[in-house]
Amino acid sequence: MSKVSGGYVNEYELVSIIHPRLNADETTAAIATVEGQIVSNSGELLSTDVWGRRRLAYPINHLLEGTYVLMTFRLAPDKAPVLEALLRISEQVLRHLLVRGIIPFQGHDRRDRDRDDRDERGPMASAPSDADPEMAEAEAAVAAE
Structure with a gap:
């Protein structure tokens, strides 16, 4: 809790x-409405993602x-229920x-995690025909026919 302009605020x-x-413009307007409610209740908007x-x-x-x-924002504790009430009635x-x-975010982005999984698996195993010369000759003979 920090103190700003005479009152305590929480993050x-x-x-x-x-x-x-909602289309893109309406979605942006809905986000701006929530941001406006935060600011109008003497809040400080830190970020919007x-x-x-x-x-x-689930449906x-x-x-x-x-x-x-x-x-993420800072807001007086007594204003949080007001914001929640507005969000509850918003269609x-x-x-x-x-x-x-x-x-704080802990962990990796999903793309990084998938990349790490691929690195841990290593190179793909060679095909069985590469490991057995007789099998490679048989496959070559079938392919030649």
């Missing part, structure tokens, strides 16, 4: 899922995907999770 992370039927459209783990209101957005936000404190 928060907000992950929200925006309705998938749009993860993009992703498949949901929400018969929808299978949504646009994920991560926001543009399918789900949200507001967590006090910024959680």
Whole structure:
């Protein structure tokens, strides 16, 4: 908790899922609305990271995907319930999770993890015909026919 302009503030992370039927401009407007609510409640927006459209783990209101957005900000503790109430009644936000404190990312990006897995497997094993000269001759004879 830090003290800013006479009051205490907490750092928060907000992950929200925006309705998938919104076009790009409407999605940007929905994100700007949430950012505006944070700022209008004397909050300080630290970052906004749009993860993009992703498949949901389970259907929400018969929808299978949504646009994920991560926001980090500072806000007075008494203003957090106000923000959550606004998110709950918003038709543009399918789900949200507001967590006090910024959680450091630990781990690798999925692409890095996949690359590391390929490196650990090493080069592909040679084909059995390369290991057995008789088998290679038989395959060559069949190919020549």
